[in-house]
Amino acid sequence: MQSSSEIAPCWRAANAPPVLAQQGIHLWRVALVAENETVARLACLLDVEEQDHAARLRTAELRRRFIVRRARLRQILALYAAESPDALRFDRGPLGKPRLAGSQGNDRIEFSASHSVDWALVAIAAGRPVGVDIEQVRPIDDMLGLARQYFAPAENETLANLPARERLEVFFRLWVCKEAVLKALGMGISAGLDQVVVSPSDSPPRIVAMAQGHDPAAWRLELLRAAPGFPAAVAWQGQDAERGGGKSLEQFEFPADRV
Ligand SMILES: CC(C)(COP(=O)(O)OP(=O)(O)OC[C@H]1O[C@@H](n2cnc3c(N)ncnc32)[C@H](O)[C@@H]1OP(=O)(O)O)[C@@H](O)C(=O)NCCC(=O)NCCS
Secondary structure, three states, rough: HHHHEOOOOOOOOOOOOOOOOOOOOOEEEEEEEOOHHHHHHHHHOOOHHHHHHHHOOOOOHHHHHHHHHHHHHHHHHHHHHOOOHOOOOOEOOOOOEEEEOOOOOOOOOEEEEEEEOOOOEEEEEOOOEEEEOOOOOOOOOOOHHHHHHHHHHHHHHHHHHHOOHHHHHHHHHHHHHHHHHHHHHHOOOOOOOOHHHEOOOOOEEEEEEEOOOOOOEEEEEEEEEEEEEEEEEEEEHHHHHHOOOOOOOEEEEEOOOOO
């Protein structure tokens, strides 16, 4: 899983609401840095539960990140749902994955959200599961020990055989790939990151094995650099996954000045 396996980052400004094709995946990048005045205006888009949650957070920085990412999630979903951002309601799937309440059928809007430090990503799909994860590459004590605990043998072998300077980066690339798939399945990581095995050497990365009888061949995984030092992955299910090609994934930048 060398750097050549990442999609070249290409975040397009979306001035008009983009049209989501049936097989398409839209990935939005959101900057969580914002002026106090912008944060205050975005807070008005949150529901009571979200506002209570924000109020309970310990620091102004945590509050700002939470408010901006939840407000941006609402603004992005509103582009597809023909609703105003503050009118959107959410429920959860059987394993805890947030869903847009009332969105059903083949055209239902599926989404996945992830954040790390001052970046967030939101992936959108029509009628099929999608998952996204972003992580900041940061030092980890006993990284190989952690990997042995959570990763599959083939993934650990790859890590152990890498030059030490490359290990941390590849560890996080594996992590985001596995978590993106688990988030698409709606499981989160509580069942264990070893529920998904990723081929570390293919480009794009390949899912080798999946929990719960899912067929890896029916899934697609893309690894990208969301920002310098922030690897990210998107996983989705669909027919194009079997063909392994095509331009299903489009990347957009949410305007940082939008309120
Ligand atoms: C939930 C979990 C996937 C988040 O991962 P993370 O790397 O800490 O954080 P990320 O920013 O990447 O993802 C967070 C988002 O994942 C989504 N999410 C939550 N539960 C999810 C699930 N079961 N499946 C898919 N996505 C989920 C939410 O949109 C969440 O955003 P929010 O924090 O604004 O609600 C991970 O912590 C986990 O699996 N935890 C164990 C289960 C758990 O605590 N669930 C709590 C919700 S009931």
